[in-house]
């Protein structure tokens with residue numbers, strides 16, 4: 144089970160909107176961190192994902208492990224959310 | 225086996241299909257659209273669209289995409305997030321393999337647009353998403369006060385480089401030929417921008433990374449001389465190619481460049497399969513044209529379905 148889901152986005156990123164639409168369609172609750180508004184979070188998400196891209200979805204699980212999904216990857220999202 | 229035959233399945237939810245869906249669903253033609261990427265297609269990832277009629281101040285691509293989606297859904301079109309993997313004729317209907325299972329439809333609209341070409345040079349795949357990008361509106365924000373290379377000499381390259389100047393401290397645009405292939409308005413704006421330097425006759429040969437697994441430089445050849453651009457990232461816009469892989473084995477005819485051929489009714493050589501927008505042979509690669517073609521294809525689909533219905537009625541003589 145996932146405890147907390149965070150989607151890292153920017154103002155202009157259309158794939159981010161798709162991740163949010165997909166999570167909404169599945170009735171999944173999530174937080175959003177907008178990197179345009181919180182540029183200081185960029186380093187944190189780069190360290191977790193190793194990628195210079197958004198969206199990045201961070202899934203923190205009940206057992207305190209984390210899963211990171213880079214981009215709009217429906218197959219990966221469906222398997223970890 | 226599919227338990228329902230859809231009136232029309234549209235492949236791709238770019239401006240083409242979304243416009244077509246406004247027309248079909250408003251005419252009570254049951255409409256299902258498949259989208260494997262972004263609803264709104266390439267228009268959704270464009271920062272600002274200034275040449276789409278009706279928006280005198282221009283409109284953000286993402287906002288236009290949302291408006292197109294809402295308008296299609298308002299009349300009952302359904303959008304399924306998934307991929308159409310193959311298409312084949314199956315008696316009177318078309319069978320589609322999709323990520324949501326096997327589906328059937330009386331007619332199809334191909335509106336799959338195009339995707340970016342790759343440079344096919346060392347480093348491009350290794351650093352993809354970590355220094356090599358195709359989407360400025362997605363990834364530009366990671367390059368605040370950093371240096372970039374933009375590759376390509378067309379409209380997209382000029383337009384995206386201008387968008388990237390919001391973030392980057394400097395951009396080198398590398399163009400293989402000796403001139404731009406972009407519109408004068410964009411070229412003018414790019415060349416006037418202090419943050420942009422344009423390099424003609426320059427090939428892009430290799431993308432180089434450092435210890436941290438990040439891009440550190442781009443190697444190129446300018447006027448026959450090897451040259452290195454020390455940058456943090458590369459955005460590649462060297463042109464688009466039509467998306468038709470799922471048509472393999474369908475019998476749909478393509479032109480010599482891989483675009484789908486149609487007649488004046490926007491129907492392919494396979495009766496019942498229609499095509500419009502950027503993926504169509506002869507397309508003008510503009511949103512206004514894509515929605516116009518989408519509307520025209522929808523009317524042809526309606527006409528085809530009327531005949532289809534008549535032919536399916538037992539003892540019908542197929543005449544008005």
Ligand SMILES: Cc1cc2nc3c(=O)[nH]c(=O)nc-3n(C[C@H](O)[C@H](O)[C@H](O)COP(=O)(O)OP(=O)(O)OC[C@H]3O[C@@H](n4cnc5c(N)ncnc54)[C@H](O)[C@@H]3O)c2cc1C
Nearest residue numbers: 236238239240260261265266308336337501502509510511
């Ligand atoms: C950087 C850039 C800037 C642009 N700026 C402008 C501009 O300012 N003004 C203008 O008029 N035009 C502009 N264009 C062109 C415009 O975006 C296109 O003409 C328009 O989006 C074409 O619409 P379409 O629906 O035919 O294809 P697309 O927008 O490409 O949409 C096709 C959709 O099909 C989906 N798809 C593909 N294969 C499958 C499959 N097998 N299963 C399910 N889905 C599939 C794709 O994911 C995509 O979302 C720009 C293009 C680019 C790249």
